[in-house]
Each structure stands twice: as structure tokens, then as C-alpha cells.
Amino acid sequence: xxxxxxxxxxxxxxxxxxxxxxxxxFGQAFNVERRVYYHGAVYQQTGLWYGAVGAVxxxxxxxxxxxxxxxxTGGGAASPDIQIxxxxxxxxxxxxPWIALGVQAEARRFESDAGVTMWRLIGGNARLEPGLGxxxxxxxxxVSILPASSVSGGPSLQMAMQAAVGAxxxxxxxxxxxxxVYRFERYDIAASGASPExxxxxxxxxxxxGIRLGR
Amino acid sequence: xxxxxxxxGLLLVVVQAHTLRAQVDVAASIAGARAQLDQFNPDSxxxxxxxxxxxxxxxxxxxxVRAYVLYGIAQLSSKNVSAARLAFRQALQLNPSExxxxxxxxxxxNLLTEFNSERLALAPAPEAPAAPAVxxxxxxxxxxxxxxxxxxxxxxxxxxxxxxxxxxxxAAVAIASAAAPxxxxxxxxxxxxxTGAVGWDLxxxxxxxxxxxxxxxxxxxxxxxxxxxxxxxxxxxxxRAPADTQALPPPLPRSAFLPEFTSVSHRSASxxxxxxxxxxxxxxxxxxxxxxxxxxxxxxxxxAYLVAGSVAIAGVIAFVxxxxxxxxxxxxxxxxxxxxxxxxxxxxxxxxxxxxxRQNAPVRVQPEGGKP
Numbered sequence: 001x002x003x004x005x006x007x008x009x010x011x012x013x014x015x016x017x018x019x020x021x022x023x024x025x026f027g028q029a030f031n032v033e034r035r036v037y038y039h040g041a042v043y044q045q046t047g048l049w050y051g052a053v054g055a056v057x058x059x060x061x062x063x064x065x066x067x068x069x070x071x072x073t074g075g076g077a078a079s080p081d082i083q084i085x086x087x088x089x090x091x092x093x094x095x096x097p098w099i100a101l102g103v104q105a106e107a108r109r110f111e112s113d114a115g116v117t118m119w120r121l122i123g124g125n126a127r128l129e130p131g132l133g134x135x136x137x138x139x140x141x142x143v144s145i146l147p148a149s150s151v152s153g154g155p156s157l158q159m160a161m162q163a164a165v166g167a168x169x170x171x172x173x174x175x176x177x178x179x180x181v182y183r184f185e186r187y188d189i190a191a192s193g194a195s196p197e198x199x200x201x202x203x204x205x206x207x208x209x210g211i212r213l214g215r
Numbered sequence: 216x217x218x219x220x221x222x223x224g225l226l227l228v229v230v231q232a233h234t235l236r237a238q239v240d241v242a243a244s245i246a247g248a249r250a251q252l253d254q255f256n257p258d259s260x261x262x263x264x265x266x267x268x269x270x271x272x273x274x275x276x277x278x279x280v281r282a283y284v285l286y287g288i289a290q291l292s293s294k295n296v297s298a299a300r301l302a303f304r305q306a307l308q309l310n311p312s313e314x315x316x317x318x319x320x321x322x323x324x325n326l327l328t329e330f331n332s333e334r335l336a337l338a339p340a341p342e343a344p345a346a347p348a349v350x351x352x353x354x355x356x357x358x359x360x361x362x363x364x365x366x367x368x369x370x371x372x373x374x375x376x377x378x379x380x381x382x383x384x385x386a387a388v389a390i391a392s393a394a395a396p397x398x399x400x401x402x403x404x405x406x407x408x409x410t411g412a413v414g415w416d417l418x419x420x421x422x423x424x425x426x427x428x429x430x431x432x433x434x435x436x437x438x439x440x441x442x443x444x445x446x447x448x449x450x451x452x453x454x455r456a457p458a459d460t461q462a463l464p465p466p467l468p469r470s471a472f473l474p475e476f477t478s479v480s481h482r483s484a485s486x487x488x489x490x491x492x493x494x495x496x497x498x499x500x501x502x503x504x505x506x507x508x509x510x511x512x513x514x515x516x517x518x519a520y521l522v523a524g525s526v527a528i529a530g531v532i533a534f535v536x537x538x539x540x541x542x543x544x545x546x547x548x549x550x551x552x553x554x555x556x557x558x559x560x561x562x563x564x565x566x567x568x569x570x571x572x573r574q575n576a577p578v579r580v581q582p583e584g585g586k587p
Binding site (some may be wrong): 137139169 | 485497506508518519522523525530537
């Protein structure tokens, strides 16, 4: 609950004048494949998550939020179906039009028949969008290292990282923006009591379609 | 009989001589009195004149008139006004047309006043004026004539307006806007008794050319007796003749200008490298970042290759298509600027010439209804 309150505070701290600044908003779909290694076995689930991502830029500072929700199914009896809801906030310093460095805080909620589990993922983020030499066409590389992450009421995460690499295209003269990236996430959860270490990874294609205003 | 005749003749001679001497004395007395007046001795002058005015002085009528006048002057000088008036009256009774202007210098300031007063007192009462003839008075009229449809140049414009009173009178003309006839814009008058034309310069009180519109021309006349002729009014329509203007040329077409930029295809090798590099990164991402425990024995992710290929192809396309860089052509920019400037100057000159032509367009004056 404290994490959610902090998230709300960050969102409320967004300046009132943000609407007059460059702003972007996307709808996104994540065709996700989840793999879990536990007790020497690998369980695999698939699913389609939907969500949105938006950002507003104030000078060289950019505040972004994103949300995804969906289900992952097909892991068998040992890996029950889950409903996932994840919300993230990023705060970037835009060093150049093609590079931004900042911090990320994310809450991820897993709900299954076995109960509800919450992850807190906090760390740094770097986003690169270098031009490819053709107007509006750019590469995308987004990497987050989240060392201050833990499972709520459970063990900490020894490794938490997210990466998304792909390309984007924003046609000249139009506010539309299209992104196609490959997303990969890795989480190593430390052993806790009788539970051994558990490794999870999420990967798949993310498609984002949105608009940018005030470029 | 001869002796009787001789005595009578002698007596006549004596009488003639006596009369002649008396006349000589009268003339001497009058001349002496005149000299005494010159010397401001009115009393001496009066004594001499009294002698000349005695009934048996033998003074002639002219001498008596002269003596009375001088006597009156002497009495005036002695402040004896009533005696002076009496003397003047007697002189005027003898000669009503007698004047004393030539004696004014003899000092009595009231000489002319008193003398003329007596003249008026003796003058017969004026007769009542004869009743005017009962002939019917001829009314005074004025004729107004304007030129037929005429066109006048703006500079030195003169619209002749002919005025002809029916008899000797002073004719006048006034011009006002038909919309405000009570406020004359221009007026002129002919000399008394003259007939002829006055020239309106088509300008109002402010000296500016009157605006196109309807104007009322009103002619009047007044004779020396104050009789006025009924006003005669005409309306003229003033308009501007079409000005000889030039049409503005159409705007310069795009083809008239030289290209100010040249586009150069710019292939970005770095873009190609980035695209291919990111594509490779996508392909390697699962194995490079994933744990071997999770990926061992499982097939690779085809979606990763799909994205990797897309990104790499995007980089290649960007490289092949290349970016277009625009390079300015300063010479062409300069030539185009000169062309625009020349076109603007030409247009400004035409606009100015047209304005001048409209300003100097002749003025057309038409009597309304075609009636001059």
C-alpha cells in the first residue's frame, strides 16, 4: 500500500502545465511468453497483455507512466494461470533528443488461485532512440536495471532487469507514432526458507501505436 | 430856351458827378472795411460799412450785398450774432445765391454755420414730391445659363456660369450640395449692372475638388433700390471621367524563380550500423540476457527474429533511401530577391501611377435633366 501511495504522489507531483508541453500517449499490446524455473523444472505460459503508456516532457525532464494487464496461461497444474497487472512510473533526464536517463519504479501484481503476490521493482533506466538516417525512422533500446526490487512480504530479487529493443517510425507531418520492439525481462528470486531459488523471464513482441504532440 | 437847356444840362452833369463820387466812396468804404477786417478791427469795419449801407449812399445791389456780408462778418467778430444774422439775411434777400466760402478765412468760426442757417431760413419750403406715376413696376429677373454636358480638366478647372439680370442689378450665384443646400460651397457676384459669366473652379470652401454628386446652382439679383429677383436654380451632376489606369500584372509564377535549395541524398552509414546492430541485439537478447536454465532445451523465440529482421531491414532501407539534405543556393536566393524587389517596385509604380491618374481624371459636369 505504501508503494501505491508513493506512486500516486509521484503522479500528483506532475506539474499542472504539463499539458502544454510535448506529450505522447500509446496503446500497447505485449504478446508475452513467461518462463519459470523452479525445482529444476521449466514452466512456460503465454498470454496477451494490453495496456497504455504515456509521457509528458517539461524541458529536459520527462515523466512517464505505463500500465499492462493480462493473463498468462498454459503452465499446467504446477504453474497455475495468473492474472497480471503492472504499473510503472519513470522519471527521465533527456540528455539529448535520442538519449534519456532516469529512474523507474514499478509494481507488479500476480493473482492466481494460490493467492496474490506483489513485486516492487525499483532501479535505473536508460532509453536510446538513435535516428536511422531516414526522417522519422529511429531505433529503440530501453534497458532497466532494477536492483532495489523485492517480493512483497517475501524474498528479494537477486536480479531484475528489463530490455526492449526495436524500431519506431513517426511519419513527418503527422502526429502518429508506431513502435515495434522485442521485450525481454529477467527476474532471479532468491531462495527463501524451504523454497529454493526461482527464475522467471518474460519475453515477446510489443506493438505500440500512439500520438506525439508538441514535438 | 438855349439857356434853359444849358442849365438842365449843367444840373445833370452835377448830379452825375455827385453820383459818381458817391459810388467811389461806397467802393472805398467797402474796401476799407475789408482791410479793417483783415486787421481784426471789426468796429472800424462796421463804421465804414454802415456808411456804405445808408439809403443815399448810392451803393449798387452788388455793393450792398457785399457790404451786408462784410457787416455780418464784423458783427460775428464782435460776438453780436443776432446783428450778423440780420445782415446775412438782408444780403441773401438781395442775392439768394450769395456764398461766403471765400471769406471763411476771416476768422469767425461760425461764419458758414450762421450764414447757411439764414440761407435755410430764407429758403422756400420744399414742395411735396409729386406722386409717382401709377405705371406697373417691371419685376426684376435674372437668367441663369450653364454649359451643356462638359468635361473639364482638374487643374485650372473653370465652369462658366452665365448671369443676366433683366435690368441694372447686381447678379450673384451660389453653389451648394443638393443634399445640403443651406451650406454654400462657393459663391460669386457680378459688378452692378454687369451681365456675363463667373467661373467656378469646382472646389469647395476647403479648396479641395468637390466630391462627385449633385450640386445646386442658385442665381439671384438685387438692384440698387433693393428689389430682388426670384432665385433661379439648376442642378448639375458632377462626376469623374474614367481614369486611364494600367492593370496590375499577375503575380510572378513559381517558374519565374530559380530554385533556392538543392537536395542532396545523404546516406547514413551510422544509421545502417545502428539498424543492423539493434537487429542483432534483438536476436541475441534472449540468449545473452536469459538464464541458461530457462532457455536450455527450449526452442528459440521466433518473434525475436521477426523484430530483429524488421529493425535491420529498417536500417537498410534508411541507408538505401538516404536522407535528403537541403543545401541553399545563395546566388539563386540573391537573384530571386532581386526579382521580387523589381516586381514589387514595378507594382508600386503602377499603383502610384493609377492613383495619380484617378486623382487627375477630368471632371464631368452635366446639367440634370439635360437642361443647361
